[in-house]
Structures are given as C-alpha cells and as structure tokens.
Amino acid sequence: MDLYEYQASERFRAAGMRTNQGVVAETPEAARAAAEQIGGPVIVKAQVHTGGRGKAGGVKLAASPAEARDRAGAILGMEIKGLRVRKVLVAPAEDIVSEAYAGVLVDREAQCAVMMVSAEGGVDIEEVAARDPGAIHKVRVDPRYGLLAHQARFLAGRLYSDKALARQGAKAIAQLYDAFVESGASMAEINPLVVNGAGEVVALDAKMSIDDNELFRLPEIEAMRDAGAEEPASRQARAAGLSFVKLSGAVGCCVNGAGLAMATMDLVKYYGGEPANFLDIGGSSSPDKVVAALEIITTDPDVKAILFNIFGGITRCDDVAKGIVEATSRVGLEVPLVIRLTGTNEALAKDILAEAGFQFASSMDDVVEKAVNLASA
Ligand code: GDP
Ligand code: MN
Numbered sequence: 001m002d003l004y005e006y007q008a009s010e011r012f013r014a015a016g017m018r019t020n021q022g023v024v025a026e027t028p029e030a031a032r033a034a035a036e037q038i039g040g041p042v043i044v045k046a047q048v049h050t051g052g053r054g055k056a057g058g059v060k061l062a063a064s065p066a067e068a069r070d071r072a073g074a075i076l077g078m079e080i081k082g083l084r085v086r087k088v089l090v091a092p093a094e095d096i097v098s099e100a101y102a103g104v105l106v107d108r109e110a111q112c113a114v115m116m117v118s119a120e121g122g123v124d125i126e127e128v129a130a131r132d133p134g135a136i137h138k139v140r141v142d143p144r145y146g147l148l149a150h151q152a153r154f155l156a157g158r159l160y161s162d163k164a165l166a167r168q169g170a171k172a173i174a175q176l177y178d179a180f181v182e183s184g185a186s187m188a189e190i191n192p193l194v195v196n197g198a199g200e201v202v203a204l205d206a207k208m209s210i211d212d213n214e215l216f217r218l219p220e221i222e223a224m225r226d227a228g229a230e231e232p233a234s235r236q237a238r239a240a241g242l243s244f245v246k247l248s249g250a251v252g253c254c255v256n257g258a259g260l261a262m263a264t265m266d267l268v269k270y271y272g273g274e275p276a277n278f279l280d281i282g283g284s285s286s287p288d289k290v291v292a293a294l295e296i297i298t299t300d301p302d303v304k305a306i307l308f309n310i311f312g313g314i315t316r317c318d319d320v321a322k323g324i325v326e327a328t329s330r331v332g333l334e335v336p337l338v339i340r341l342t343g344t345n346e347a348l349a350k351d352i353l354a355e356a357g358f359q360f361a362s363s364m365d366d367v368v369e370k371a372v373n374l375a376s377a
Pocket of ligand 1: 050
C-alpha cells in the first residue's frame with residue numbers, strides 16, 4: 001500500500017525527523033485558509049501516489065494566500081500519470097541551499113534493507129543511477145542490529161562535508177530507517193532532503209510503500225488507506241481475499257496458487273497472448289471465491305477470453321466447478337471461457353460442468369493456446 005506524501009511525512013515526524021509540516025486541502029478555498037494560517041510563502045503540492053509531480057506541474061510556490069488558492073485551483077482535478085489529484089498539501093516554502101536524496105528499501109538480492117544516499121537530490125534517482133552510479137552510496141543494514149551509528153555517519157558524510165550538517169544528516173538518515181521499520185515499509189524515500197537557509201536539514205518530500213503483510217499489526221497505517229483512489233477491481237479483490245494484479249493484455253486468468261499463476265502467464269505469452277490480470281483464488285477455494293473472481297475479471301473491458309487453470313490439491317475441483325456455474329449464471333458472460341481442472345474431485349467437476357454445458361480440458365497447453373486464440377479472434 002502506498003502512502004501519500006502528507007501521510008509518509010507524518011510517519012517521518014513520528015520518528016523525530018524535521019519536515020516542512022503542512023495542511024491538507026481539498027478545495028482552493030481550504031488551501032487559501034491553510035496558507036493564511038501558515039503565514040508567509042507556501043508550496044502547494046498535489047497528493048497522488050506517484051513521484052514526478054514537480055515536473056508535471058503539480059508542485060507550485062505561492063507568495064500569498066490568494067495565490068495559494070489559485071495554485072490549488074489549477075492543481076486540484078489535474079491528472080498526473082493517470083492519477084486524479086483530489087488533495088493538495090499546503091506547506092511552508094523553504095529556501096533551498098542544497099538538495100540531496102536519502103532512501104531505504106528491501107533489497108531482495110542483498111536479503112536485507114539497503115540504505116542509500118546521493119548528493120544529487122531533487123532529480124529522478126533512477127536517472128542518477130543510470131547516468132552516474134558512483135553518485136549513489138549504499139549500505140546494507142543487518143536486521144539483527146538495525147542501522148548502526150557509524151553507517152548513518154558514513155552516509156551523511158557522502159552528503160555533507162560540513163560537520164554540523166553531517167551530524168544533522170546522520171540523524172535524519174537514522175530517523176528515516178526508524179520510520180521505515182516502524183511503519184512496516186518496503187520502501188521509504190526523501191527526495192529532496194534539503195539544507196535550508198537557516199542551515200537546517202529538512203525533509204521536503206516523503207514517499208513510503210507499506211508491505212501489505214504488515215498491515216494487520218498496524219491499524220493506524222491501515223486507516224491511512226484511501227479506498228477511493230484504488231481501482232474498483234483491486235478493492236473488490238482485497239475484500240474477497242483474492243490476490244489480484246491488473247495487467248494490460250486480453251486473456252483474463254483465474255488460477256489457484258501464485259506458482260501456477262506465473263506458469264500460466266508464461267504460457268499465455270509463449271502462445272503469443274498477453275494476460276489481462278494475475279488472479280490467484282488461493283487454496284481451499286469456496287464457490288463464493290470463484291464467483292467473486294469471475295465478477296472481478298468480467299468488469300475489465302479489455303478481457304476477450306477467460307482462462308480457468310485450477311490444480312485441485314486442497315482446492316476441490318467440484319467447488320470451483322460449482323462456482324463457475326453459479327457465477328456465469330449470475331454474471332452473464334459475454335466472453336468465451338476455457339477451463340482446465342485437474343486433481344481432487346476432477347470427475348465430479350467434469351459432471352457438474354458437462355451438465356451446465358461447459359467444456360474443459362486437462363492439458364495446460366491446450367487450454368492456454370485455445371484461450372489465446374479466442375482472445376485474439
Ligand atoms: P516530486 O516531483 O513528486 O518528487 O515532488 P517534490 O515534493 O520533490 O517537489 C518537487 C520539487 O519542488 C523539489 O525537488 C524541490 O526542488 C521543489 N520544492 C519542494 N518543496 C519546496 C519548497 O518548500 N521550497 C522550494 N523553493 N522548492 C520546493
Ligand atoms: Mn520528490
């Protein structure tokens with residue numbers, strides 16, 4: 001789950017970090033009032049789940065409350081990378097002396113968190129990594145000990161030669177790591193981490209992705225979820241306990257188990273098709289889950305054929321077959337459905353499907369090739 005900047009910066013402040021705390025506004029008038037309350041020049045920032053807002057025109061300085069209202073009027077409703085802006089953050093504008101980058105993420109290859117900094121902040125860090133990888137400094141964090149003081153000092157030393165600044169930088173870096181751990185994050189980033197006119201190190205941006213598997217123990221972060229910004233299909237899937245990822249192809253896939261889902265997507269590509277989604281109905285699937293899955297897949301107008309690929313282990317093929325029959329009678333399918341069921345209670349499933357007029361195969365190749373052909377027909 002991604003947090004908005006204003007939420008991530010709240011997490012940073014909870015760890016003691018200095019940020020330019022602002023006020024969230026949903027209307028131009030509220031932005032004006034916020035600017036008046038803050039006093040002095042402000043920055044008006046689009047709150048969307050993506051970076052690159054500055055380049056897209058979603059971050060603007062305003063010298064007065066009236067200007068803040070006008071800036072907010074232009075930013076609210078704007079679309080940034082396909083995301084509609086429904087909130088802005090109005091924050092005190094800082095004088096920027098220098099901009100740096102600090103981030104931490106779970107590095108699967110290193111099998112631990114990796115903390116990174118670069119003195120080239122305020123720009124796209126992926127761009128820096130491609131152009132000048134030496135400008136990014138990294139340390140691996142041993143989860144048994146956390147970020148050690150000397151590691152934070154080492155990183156801060158790559159950002160600031162001035163001792164007082166380096167001390168502040170080390171503190172901010174340690175606080176970033178604390179916020180990352182305490183929020184169950186998979187990524188946390190400050191870009192830019194600035195030195196302001198008063199010689200203070202301040203986080204002017206905040207980005208954080210939370211590991212969904214951590215949310216059960218962090219109700220205050222779960223409460224930050226903005227259900228309105230989620231794709232309806234993702235919301236439905238989460239409510240039904242299905243793991244779902246929307247993709248851009250035409251073959252809707254309904255599979256049990258992440259491994260089989262990936263193998264199925266590989267085979268769809270092998271036969272020249274593109275999967276429309278990744279949908280794992282999980283083990284021990286009840287007919288209800290199958291109904292929910294089909295409802296989710298059929299709301300995607302890009303889906304031209306639906307492929308069921310079920311291996312019955314704990315999952316019983318007859319449960320899935322019942323779900324398919326029930327769902328198709330309820331949803332009214334407009335696209336062809338191809339089914340492969342194999343394993344536990346396969347014979348029962350065959351009878352249920354045959355009675356309802358469905359065909360099915362037991363070879364994965366056959367069924368995938370057929371679905372790809374139907375989707376491209
Ligand atoms: P992003 O483009 O989505 O990463 O949004 P940021 O929050 O990083 O803002 C983009 C840029 O706006 C930053 O890199 C800064 O250069 C600038 N910016 C952000 N806050 C301030 C501020 O308080 N004062 C000034 N002068 N510039 C700011
Ligand atoms: Mn930024």
